[in-house]
Amino acid sequence: MRHRVQGHLVNGIADRGLSRRAVLSAGLAAMVLGPSGAARASTAPLKVVCTTGMIGDAARAIAGERATVEQLMGSGIDPHAYRQTRTDIKSLVQSDLVLWNGLYLEAQMEEFLLQLSEKQSVVAVAEQVPEDLLIAHDDYEGRFDPHLWMDPARWARVVRAVADALVAADPGGADAYREGEAAYAAEVEAVGAYALEVLGSVPEPARVLISAHDAFNYFGDAYGYEVLGIQGISTESEAGLRRIEELVDLLVERKIPAVFIESSVSDRNVKALIEGAGAAGQPVTIGGELFSDAMGAPGTYEGTYPGMIDHNATLIARALGGEAPASGLHGKLGGAA
Numbered sequence: 001m002r003h004r005v006q007g008h009l010v011n012g013i014a015d016r017g018l019s020r021r022a023v024l025s026a027g028l029a030a031m032v033l034g035p036s037g038a039a040r041a042s043t044a045p046l047k048v049v050c051t052t053g054m055i056g057d058a059a060r061a062i063a064g065e066r067a068t069v070e071q072l073m074g075s076g077i078d079p080h081a082y083r084q085t086r087t088d089i090k091s092l093v094q095s096d097l098v099l100w101n102g103l104y105l106e107a108q109m110e111e112f113l114l115q116l117s118e119k120q121s122v123v124a125v126a127e128q129v130p131e132d133l134l135i136a137h138d139d140y141e142g143r144f145d146p147h148l149w150m151d152p153a154r155w156a157r158v159v160r161a162v163a164d165a166l167v168a169a170d171p172g173g174a175d176a177y178r179e180g181e182a183a184y185a186a187e188v189e190a191v192g193a194y195a196l197e198v199l200g201s202v203p204e205p206a207r208v209l210i211s212a213h214d215a216f217n218y219f220g221d222a223y224g225y226e227v228l229g230i231q232g233i234s235t236e237s238e239a240g241l242r243r244i245e246e247l248v249d250l251l252v253e254r255k256i257p258a259v260f261i262e263s264s265v266s267d268r269n270v271k272a273l274i275e276g277a278g279a280a281g282q283p284v285t286i287g288g289e290l291f292s293d294a295m296g297a298p299g300t301y302e303g304t305y306p307g308m309i310d311h312n313a314t315l316i317a318r319a320l321g322g323e324a325p326a327s328g329l330h331g332k333l334g335g336a337a
Contacts, residue, residue, distance in 0.1 A: 152192030258287030287319030
């Protein structure tokens with residue numbers, strides 16, 4: 001049901017720009033190599049393409065050697081604004097399985113991915129989560145906040161959807177995929193429990209998270225934090241002067257000691273907050289750089305989903321007056337994976 005709502009919204013946009021749809025369709029047809037629906041060689045690894053690093057991390061961990069996993073968006077990339085390249089299109093159409101978040105996260109790619117889903121296996125994994133676990137979008141009826149990975153308990157549902165999609169694409173590997181899913185889900189559960197503990201050590205009045213955009217609503221819901229973004233859920237929205245003034249007043253009134261920048265969003269507006277609060281007599285520091293819409297660098301612990309959550313929880317807890325080991329849950333923060 002939710003997917004139909006999403007499709008309706010996107011088609012409404014497409015109907016106002018038929019030439020763009022025609023170009024996309026022509027490009028898609030031109031890029032498809034080989035017969036449509038051709039059977040995959042049973043001995044070849046499954047070719048999986050994922051949009052975001054969070055989905056890619058889950059797919060790699062679950063699939064192991066049974067699949068080659070490519071992700072389109074790397075460290076520091078904003079998925080709200082990302083557009084597929086010609087190289088991306090070639091990878092997508094030659095894949096056995098495409099995994100994307102959905103819920104309008106990949107806003108600039110959605111029209112293309114919906115068209116591609118008519119030709120091959122394409123799964124919006126976050127849209128497999130029941131609606132009663134989703135947070136509604138403040139400004140758009142029928143849309144939901146797409147940043148589910150900020151709550152490990154909800155993200156575990158997405159991990160299951162990734163495993164289900166792999167099993168459907170490669171039934172012969174079902175046992176291996178379920179084994180991989182169980183091991184990875186245990187890691188997700190462990191980092192979620194750690195986050196609950198260290199974030200709970202922050203004094204209640206200080207449990208306010210202010211960052212560049214509204215990527216942390218699921219985090220706030222899971223851990224009991226008030227979350228305020230300068231921009232809205234999408235980084236495409238502009239932060240108005242009035243919004244910045246409101247947040248400066250809040251920083252001063254509640255004596256909030258730190259705000260946070262994000263790895264995939266400009267820090268310009270966050271610095272304006274700090275300057276405004278300082279001018280009003282409330283010193284505010286940057287509590288650190290959080291991973292919001294993208295994970296850390298490949299090959300690092302922070303470049304994995306558990307490492308991303310470990311980093312964020314540890315940084316927030318320590319910056320806001322809580323207790324957490326500087327090196328995180330496994331002593332790996334700042335080191336190699």
